[in-house]
Amino acid sequence: MLALALASLSLLVWATDLCPPTCQCLHNLASIECQVKGLDQIPELPEGAEELYVSYNQIQEIPRSGLEKLQVLDLTTNQLNVFLSLNPVWPNMTKLSKLFLRDNGLRSLHPGQFVNCPALTLLDLSENQIEYLPAGFLHGLANLKALFLNFNQIQTLQVGGLEGAFTLADLHLSRNSITRIEDGVFTNSTALKKLILSNNRITRVGEASFRGVIGLQHLDLSSNLLVTVPAETLRDATRLEVLCLQINSLVTLPDSCFSSLRLLVNLDLSNNNLTTLSEGLLTGLTMLRKLDLSDNLIDSLPSKVFNDLINLKILDLYRNKLTSLPPYVFKTMTKLQELVLDSNQISNVPAGVFDSLSKLKELQLSHNRILNLHPALFSQLRSLQNLYLEHNSLRNVSSVLFHKMIKLKEIDLTDNQIRSLPPSVFHHLVRVFSLKLSHNNLSSLHSDQFKNLVSLNELKLDANHIGKLPTSLFVDLANLTTLDLDNNRLSEISPDDFVGLSHLKELRLSFNQLHxxxxxxxxxxxxxxxxxxxxxxxxxxxxxxxxxxxxxxxLNLDGNKLDHLQPDVFQGLTNLQKLSLKSNQLRSMASGALEPLRILNTVHLSGNLWDCTCQQILYISCWVNMHRNKLGDEPTCFFDSSSSPLSAYTPLSQPAMPPLLLQDQCTAKASSASFPLEMLNLLTVLLIAVGSP
Incomplete structure (x- = not known):
């Protein structure tokens, strides 16, 4: 057994000796990692090395031998530009399948440059300074599947640039300066499945620009300068599933532009300058699942423009200039799940326009100019979960508007002009967890307003004109966690107002008129x-x-008129961490008032009338001095220039003077405090001693 252990140890030592210095060897010396080691040449490799990772070094040349067995070679961010310009053919590496030459300062490529790497399946030439693809530079790469040329300076895709790579499936050319695609570039690229040409300067594509891409499934032309796409351009791309044309300058698209793309699933036309859509533009796209037309200038929709989109699930028309909707424009879209119409100029929504959308889950109609909603407008939306109607001009809501939407979870009516709500408008919506009625003109609510909203988690009623809360208004809202009543006209609240809110975690009552x-x-x-x-x-x-x-x-009590606090006002607040009393009229604080707040970590006290000439100030002054790390602001003594001997910026933490010298009119008040005067004197002396140099 001992002999076996020694033999194993000797083998381990032998293997370690073969690993290049400063490198890490894994998988029985098959994988060598030497990233960021300051190397200026490739180290000598062990016999069985298959993968070499030497990125982020200063390697300037490749040895002619010794790398024949490598399958993966990562040379990202080195300095091979001079070597490759002087040696137009890569050294013999017949087993190499992946080669990374990203960020090496390469300026040019050569015909047949990688002919000695016939097994190559992935070639990464990104982040260099390559200006064009010479004819035949991929010659001999019959197994190449993926070619990355992102972040270069290529200006034209020339015929012959892709010759030889008959199995090329993924071609990435984003972030170049391409302005032109020559006809016939892709004639032999029948295996190409993904072509990324985003973030270039392409101003036009010809009818034969993509001739030959019969296997293409994903085409990205986003972030270019295209004004239109000729009808014949995509005729060969019959297997296309994803087409990205967003962030161009498209103004018009010809009829039947996409009619050959019968398998198209995702079409993105967002962020263009489209003003109209021809009625036949989307003809034949029966497999389309997502259509994005957001951020255009479309002011109207032909009534039959979406007729062939029978499998569409998402339609995005966000931020256009639509003023109305044709009554039957969504008639055939029975599988639609998300409809985005917000940020348009829609003032009228015709009755029945959503009747066929029985599977719709989300409807966004916010930021429009809608004045009224027909009582039956949503009656067929039995699958709807999220309804957004904020920032419109609604004045009233029908009592039956939401009744058929039994799966509704979220309703947003923020920033309308609603003056009153029918008592039963939200009845039976047992799944709604969020109801937002902020920024309306509501002056009163019925006691049954929120009856049966047993799942409600968030209720926002802020920025209305509510003066009083009716009895038992929230009694059914046992699961409510957030209640916002800010910015109303509440002058009183009753002990019964919050009965039933056993799970409430946040209550907002700021900017009201509570006395x-x-x-x-x-x-x-x-x-x-x-x-x-x-x-x-x-x-x-x-x-x-x-x-x-x-x-x-x-607990936030800022901006009230508090002139004193009861000694036990904070009793029970054993978990309070943040207390704010800014901008009140407090002149002092009762002795021991802050003692229950054992884990308080932040307190705000500025903007009060702290009277540092009165003995009663000593408790809060001493407390502040001993807890300076908990102050969230810098409270100062109130300064009255006519009578005060204090500086205008005397910190509250600094006692004005020994208690025996304070004004007589404060003494009587101080003697009734629970904190003994003798103790205050002692604390003051200690504070003065601590503060002296």
């Missing part, structure tokens, strides 16, 4: 995490107002 909050208002909200009450008219808070909110992590 007082009854002591038990928040008692039902055991799971509340965030409570925002800023910019109201609160001048005081009831004792133990937040005592039941043990899970609360953030």
């Amino acid at each position: 007082d909050i009854p002591f038990n208002t928040f008692h039902p909200l055991h799971n509340l995490r965030r409570l925002l009450l800023k910019n109201n008219s609160l001048n005081s808070l009831r004792p133990q107002l937040f005592a039941r909110l043990s899970q609360l992590t953030e």
Whole structure:
């Protein structure tokens, strides 16, 4: 056994000795990794090496021998430009299947350059400075499947540039400067399946530009300068499945332009200058699944333009100039699942226009000019889950508008002009989890407004004119986690307003007109995490107002009129992490008020009337001094130039003077505080001592 172990160890040492210095050898010396090693030449390789990775070095030449058994050679980011210009034929590597020459400063290619690499299946020449493809440069590469020429300076695709690569399937030419494709370039490229020509400067394609691409499945011409595509251009591409023409300058497309593309699945025409679509433009595209026409200038749709799109699932017409929809324009699109019509100028949606879309899941009609919706407009959309109607001009909504959409999950009616809602408008929508009614003109709500919305998770009612919450308004919303009532006209809230909201985590009541909050208002909200009450008219808070909110992590009371705080006002807030009291009228704080906040990490206190000439200031002054790392701002003493001896920028953390020297009118108040005066004197002396140099 010992002899066997020693023999194994000797073999291991022998193998390690054969690995080139600074390199890592894997898979029994078959794979050699020497990336980023500062090498200026290829190291001597062990006998069985099959893969060599020497990217990101300074290698300037390739040895004539010693690499014959390699199958993969990665020379990305080296300095082979001079060597390849002086040696137009690559060294003999008959087993090499993958060669990476990305980013080597190559300026030119030569006919038959890789003839000694007949097994090559992948050749990467990206990120060089190649200006053209000479005829025959792929000669001898009968097995080449993928050719990468991205990020070069090629200006013209010349006839003969692809000769010899009879099995080429993937050709990547994006990010060049191609302006012209010669007729006949792809005549023998019958095996080509994917052709990427995006981000070039192609201004036109001829009728024979793609002659011969009978096996092409994916063609990307996006981000060029095309104005049109001749009807004959794609006649040979009968197997095409993906056609990308987005981000060009297309103004018009001829009738039956895509009629030969019977297998097309994805057509992207977005971000062009199309103003109209001919009625026969999409004829024959019965297999199309996705059509993107977004970001164009289309102002109208022919009534039969989509008739052949019987398998379409996604239609995107976002940000065009549509003002209306023909009544039967979607009639044959029975498999459509997503329809995007937002950011147009649609003012009227005809009744029945969506009746055939029984499988539609998402409908986007936001950012239009819609004034009214027919009561039966959505009656056939029984699969609809997401409905977006925000930023329109709706004034009212029919009581039966949503009733048939039993699978609806999200409704967005933000930023309309809705003044009132029928009590039963949302009834039976038991799957809705998000309802947004922000930025409307709602002044009141019915007590049954949200009845049966048992799945509702988010309710936004902010920026309306609501003055009072009806009794039991939220009683059915046991799963609600976010309730936004900001920017309304609420002047009071009742202890019963939030009954039933046992899972609520965020409550927004900012920018209202609240003067007082009854002591038990928040008692039902055991799971509340965030409570925002800023910019109201609160001048005081009831004792133990937040005592039941043990899970609360953030409390915002900015911009109110609070002039004092009860000693036990924050009792129970054992998990509070962020407290904001900015811009109130606080002159001092009751002793011990912040003591329940054991894990507080951020507090905002600026913009108050902190009276640093009064003994009552000593508690908050001492607390701030001892917890400076928790301050989210820089609170200062209130400065009254007529009577105060203080500087206008005296920090609240710095006591004004020893308590015995403070103004007499404050003494009586301070003596009633729970924090002993003797202790305040002692703390003040300690603070002064700590602060002195």
